[in-house]
Amino acid sequence: MPSSSKLSALLKVKISPRGAARLKAGHVWVYRSDIVSAGGVAPGSLVSVSDHRGKFLGTALYSSSSQIAIRMISDEPVRDFPALLRQRIAHAIAYREGIVHDTNAYRIIFSEADFLPGLIVDRYNDILSLQILTQAMDADAVRQAILAQLTDQLHPASILERVDPRVRELETLPPRASGLLHGDRTSTTFTMNSIQFRYDALEGQKTGAFLDQRENYAAAAQYAHGEALDVFCYQGGFALHLAPRCSQVTGVDSSRPALEVADQNAALNRRESVPEIEWIEANAFDLLKDYATSNRRYDTIVLDPPAFAKSKRDLEAGMRGYKELNLRALKMLRPGGILVTCSCSYHVSQSTFLEMLASAALDAHRTLRLVEVRGQAKDHPILLSVPETSYLKCVIASVSL
Numbered sequence: 001m002p003s004s005s006k007l008s009a010l011l012k013v014k015i016s017p018r019g020a021a022r023l024k025a026g027h028v029w030v031y032r033s034d035i036v037s038a039g040g041v042a043p044g045s046l047v048s049v050s051d052h053r054g055k056f057l058g059t060a061l062y063s064s065s066s067q068i069a070i071r072m073i074s075d076e077p078v079r080d081f082p083a084l085l086r087q088r089i090a091h092a093i094a095y096r097e098g099i100v101h102d103t104n105a106y107r108i109i110f111s112e113a114d115f116l117p118g119l120i121v122d123r124y125n126d127i128l129s130l131q132i133l134t135q136a137m138d139a140d141a142v143r144q145a146i147l148a149q150l151t152d153q154l155h156p157a158s159i160l161e162r163v164d165p166r167v168r169e170l171e172t173l174p175p176r177a178s179g180l181l182h183g184d185r186t187s188t189t190f191t192m193n194s195i196q197f198r199y200d201a202l203e204g205q206k207t208g209a210f211l212d213q214r215e216n217y218a219a220a221a222q223y224a225h226g227e228a229l230d231v232f233c234y235q236g237g238f239a240l241h242l243a244p245r246c247s248q249v250t251g252v253d254s255s256r257p258a259l260e261v262a263d264q265n266a267a268l269n270r271r272e273s274v275p276e277i278e279w280i281e282a283n284a285f286d287l288l289k290d291y292a293t294s295n296r297r298y299d300t301i302v303l304d305p306p307a308f309a310k311s312k313r314d315l316e317a318g319m320r321g322y323k324e325l326n327l328r329a330l331k332m333l334r335p336g337g338i339l340v341t342c343s344c345s346y347h348v349s350q351s352t353f354l355e356m357l358a359s360a361a362l363d364a365h366r367t368l369r370l371v372e373v374r375g376q377a378k379d380h381p382i383l384l385s386v387p388e389t390s391y392l393k394c395v396i397a398s399v400s401l
């Protein structure tokens, strides 16, 4: 098909003045409630977006079911979407070359933050793990272009797709199993900050590692000392980084499969000079309560819970959860102790998180000094005009009294 006819084939979606104002402010989403007309537009198609008067605003990906009906991909007409995709993937890869160091595991493509809404690609050494989150990215021609660019440029041993059934249901996409899209390797080891990790795509929790914490692991290790407790340790990300700096390290998680991988990771990094890490399968809230009442003391505590506030509605309950955890941890820290406390809830802003921490410190009769206020690793870029791309908070604080 000649490109001009492809262009003329794009259907138009008209949006409300409120939707247009949002785009003008630099955001890339338009909610369904701001769609004025989208007659005949097929799920997942490329559309031409205009304001209520018919003025062209740009080209977008359309979802027929998500509350986010429109995700802008360009403020210009797009003639060849697969070609644009390939170019954007190349740019995302090039961007990492400048900002990612000391690792062969990092996020290569982070959806909107790389101008590829609905596509996430992580690299674990020679394996790529891909997630498709929208109707548009799930189209056959789009998938083919993504795979072609990733294999041409990175030559991975394999590419795996990780499917979240809930996402496919929300996008009204047919069910699909997680599995290989290219090559046949499903496990490997990767290295970050000189620590080795196992990656097994088809076993355990199938989630891979929390790559967004990579730089925070290294930061935390700088201040860690003495006896350390890594709460919500998953496969040992923080614990393994703290071990070379500490006299004793304990990791706590409620997931046995995660702790099994943590133990394998510990074996990969075993050195005579590094203390052996103890892994405890437990509910973190119960364990912290027990430890606090039995007067256990630590010099370093990491808190990296799952998102407690997944939506705005959960915010209040979520903040109570964060406060309880932080309060208990602060009570257990010795003077001079280090608290590394995280939240991956987008709905909890950095200032709300710091206010919670201040209030927990007051209640625990502890004085805290902020050592570092950090966010997600640079391979998870933050697009300033799209606040939703910034979600991780990691505060490192020192207990002075």
Ligand code: SAH
Pocket (backbone or CB within 6 Å): 209, 210, 213, 232, 233, 234, 235, 236, 237, 238, 252, 253, 254, 255, 258, 282, 283, 284, 285, 304, 305, 306
């Ligand atoms: N710190 C980890 C990531 C933590 S993800 C890293 O850097 O890799 C959150 C973890 O919390 C998951 O491993 C999950 O199994 C665990 N978890 C969730 N609820 C829990 C609970 N109530 N008690 C203990 N662990 C819990």
